[in-house]
Amino acid sequence: MTMTKTVLPQVRQQIGDIEKIEVLVGIPTFNNAETVGSVVKAVKAGISKVCPHASVLVLNADAGSHDGTPETIKHALEPDLSTAFIQHLEGGVFPGPISLQAPSESGVPGREHAFRAFFMIAEALQAKACVVVDANLRSLTSDWMEVLLHPVIEKGVDYVAPLFRRARYEGSLTNCITYPLSRALYGKKMRYQSGGGYGFSGKLVSLYLTKNVWEGVGAWYGIDSWLTTVAVAEGCEVSQGFLGTRIQDVKLTGIELSVVLAQAVGALFHLMETYQEVWEGRMGSVPVPQFGFPYEPGPVGGAVNVERMVRGFQQGLRDLLPIWEIILAPDTLAGILALGLIEAEEFCFPEALWVQTIYDFALAYHEKALHREHLLKSLTPLYLGQTASLVLRTRDGPPEDVERAIETLCKTFEHMKPYLTQRWRFL
Amino acid sequence: MSILWPEAMLEAFRETTLRIAHVLPKLLVLLTFLALGLAVGWLIEILLLRLLRAFHFDALCERFGLGSSLAKAGTKQSISHLIGRLSFWLAFLLFAFTGIDALDLTATMNMMSGITEFFPHTLTAGLLLLFGLLLANFIAKAALIATVNAQI
Numbered sequence: 001m002t003m004t005k006t007v008l009p010q011v012r013q014q015i016g017d018i019e020k021i022e023v024l025v026g027i028p029t030f031n032n033a034e035t036v037g038s039v040v041k042a043v044k045a046g047i048s049k050v051c052p053h054a055s056v057l058v059l060n061a062d063a064g065s066h067d068g069t070p071e072t073i074k075h076a077l078e079p080d081l082s083t084a085f086i087q088h089l090e091g092g093v094f095p096g097p098i099s100l101q102a103p104s105e106s107g108v109p110g111r112e113h114a115f116r117a118f119f120m121i122a123e124a125l126q127a128k129a130c131v132v133v134d135a136n137l138r139s140l141t142s143d144w145m146e147v148l149l150h151p152v153i154e155k156g157v158d159y160v161a162p163l164f165r166r167a168r169y170e171g172s173l174t175n176c177i178t179y180p181l182s183r184a185l186y187g188k189k190m191r192y193q194s195g196g197g198y199g200f201s202g203k204l205v206s207l208y209l210t211k212n213v214w215e216g217v218g219a220w221y222g223i224d225s226w227l228t229t230v231a232v233a234e235g236c237e238v239s240q241g242f243l244g245t246r247i248q249d250v251k252l253t254g255i256e257l258s259v260v261l262a263q264a265v266g267a268l269f270h271l272m273e274t275y276q277e278v279w280e281g282r283m284g285s286v287p288v289p290q291f292g293f294p295y296e297p298g299p300v301g302g303a304v305n306v307e308r309m310v311r312g313f314q315q316g317l318r319d320l321l322p323i324w325e326i327i328l329a330p331d332t333l334a335g336i337l338a339l340g341l342i343e344a345e346e347f348c349f350p351e352a353l354w355v356q357t358i359y360d361f362a363l364a365y366h367e368k369a370l371h372r373e374h375l376l377k378s379l380t381p382l383y384l385g386q387t388a389s390l391v392l393r394t395r396d397g398p399p400e401d402v403e404r405a406i407e408t409l410c411k412t413f414e415h416m417k418p419y420l421t422q423r424w425r426f427l
Numbered sequence: 428m429s430i431l432w433p434e435a436m437l438e439a440f441r442e443t444t445l446r447i448a449h450v451l452p453k454l455l456v457l458l459t460f461l462a463l464g465l466a467v468g469w470l471i472e473i474l475l476l477r478l479l480r481a482f483h484f485d486a487l488c489e490r491f492g493l494g495s496s497l498a499k500a501g502t503k504q505s506i507s508h509l510i511g512r513l514s515f516w517l518a519f520l521l522f523a524f525t526g527i528d529a530l531d532l533t534a535t536m537n538m539m540s541g542i543t544e545f546f547p548h549t550l551t552a553g554l555l556l557l558f559g560l561l562l563a564n565f566i567a568k569a570a571l572i573a574t575v576n577a578q579i
Binding site (some may be wrong): 378 | 486487489490565568569571573575578
């Protein structure tokens with residue numbers, strides 16, 4: 001029997017005669033006993049501040065922990081809050097045929113199964129709001145509940161995406177590709193940061209369940225890659241919540257960059273095919289409401305090895321050229337070839353060329369010019385080149401320079417959108 | 428003697444005529460089969476080319492790296508073009524062998540049955556070769572991308 005059929009009876013058995021709830025808090029876990037105790041305590045404190053009289057169910061979906069994670073949650077919450085536990089990966093089976101389906105940054109395998117279970121239970125119990133928080137966080141405070149729940153309950157917002165204070169060059173995948181591309185496509189200034197915590201309305205939860213993203217190609221890319229895109233493309237009331245600095249237990253992660261990149265970019269490209277009618281007609285971009293206390297740009301962070309990045313780009317240029325020849329338009333390829341002659345310290349990837357490169361990859365994905373996993377992973381050296389270029393341009397200036405550079409890049413993506421739309425139609 | 432010579436001549440001429448009369452229809456059958464082979468082969472090639480183009484077969488082969496493999500082997504034509512040419516020759520040879528078989532020559536008598544027996548083996552070998560080529564290409568590309576991304 002599949003998880004989708006067994007989860008509801010499992011939860012009903014545990015919650016007794018509860019037929020309806022107002023808030024569901026979902027916690028996906030996998031060997032998080034060290035951190036989950038403080039996470040659930042913060043959740044409990046947050047709920048008592050934001051909605052002390054609401055009926056709340058805390059649902060833990062565990063992927064088969066061996067360190068007593070569910071017991072830790074039970075001990076920390078009961079009897080103050082109703083709790084239920086499910087094992088979302090029965091027998092620890094890891095579904096999916098290709099290597100793109102790897103554990104996310106949260107370290108929870110099959111994370112989308114956990115989310116699906118939360119959404120199904122939230123819908124079945126007619127919850128007005130659903131909050132999902134990661135169990136490996138060390139920085140989660142009770143304030144998170146206010147930022148994630150309050151806009152949904154009080155302001156009629158459908159989706160609260162997380163927004164973290166990050167070190168200067170942290171999240172460069174988001175800054176260089178996912179944020180500018182999705183902003184140009186769907187016209188919303190969502191930063192596309194993922195993981196940590198989300199807030200959903202009951203309406204959006206039901207909408208997600210109807211979407212064809214849980215199985216097949218859509219599911220390969222991991223749920224964090226498409227939650228925001230679906231909400232934005234479907235025209236839901238979206239917002240961002242400032243959650244401070246994200247500190248997480250990273251002992252279970254260590255995924256290759258190319259896999260993370262393929263998941264994030266692949267999900268965007270995949271949904272471009274689904275939402276073609278939506279993004280073709282949208283021009284420009286508008287800001288979205290933001291909740292919580294806004295943060296200044298983060299500190300410099302750890303040292304960035306620009307030389308290694310440029311070397312990665314140059315190695316790609318040397319070895320992956322036959323693959324890029326299939327993907328890139330001749331003038332894009334000519335521009336990239338010219339970059340191979342520049343010294344590491346003077347390396348500069350022009351913004352327009354980068355935008356054209358991403359649009360060519362999207363077009364090649366749509367055209368199925370190459371096996372899609374190969375196509376997505378072959379973007380990695382180019383991404384390293386773009387990131388190196390961003391670092392070299394901004395490292396001597398104040399932190400605001402990075403934000404300015406990202407804004408300029410976003411505008412270039414928006415300005416060059418006709419390059420994409422005109423070609424996409426003829427494929 | 429003077430009577431025997433014209434009779435012998437006539438007999439020889441009659442025999443030759445009979446032989447020609449016996450072979451000529453078979454030659455005509457051969458020529459007809461050759462002409463039919465050309466026409467049917469050409470028709471199959473054209474139809475197959477259009478069908479493959481409609482299904483973007485070349486793009487599909489490119490996706491699996493087959494196009495680049497053939498290019499490396501020195502083939503400049505597209506895969507759909509190659510398949511079209513191959514199908515033309517297969518159809519033409521089938522008709523040609525049928526025509527040769529119709530000649531009833533001792534040397535070619537068992538040729539058709541031999542070809543019929545040999546054909547499935549050739550087809551299987553060809554398909555195995557194609558599958559191996561596709562798999563090798565796929566793995567080679569995956570390994571190359573992984574190596575570059577790991578900066579090895």
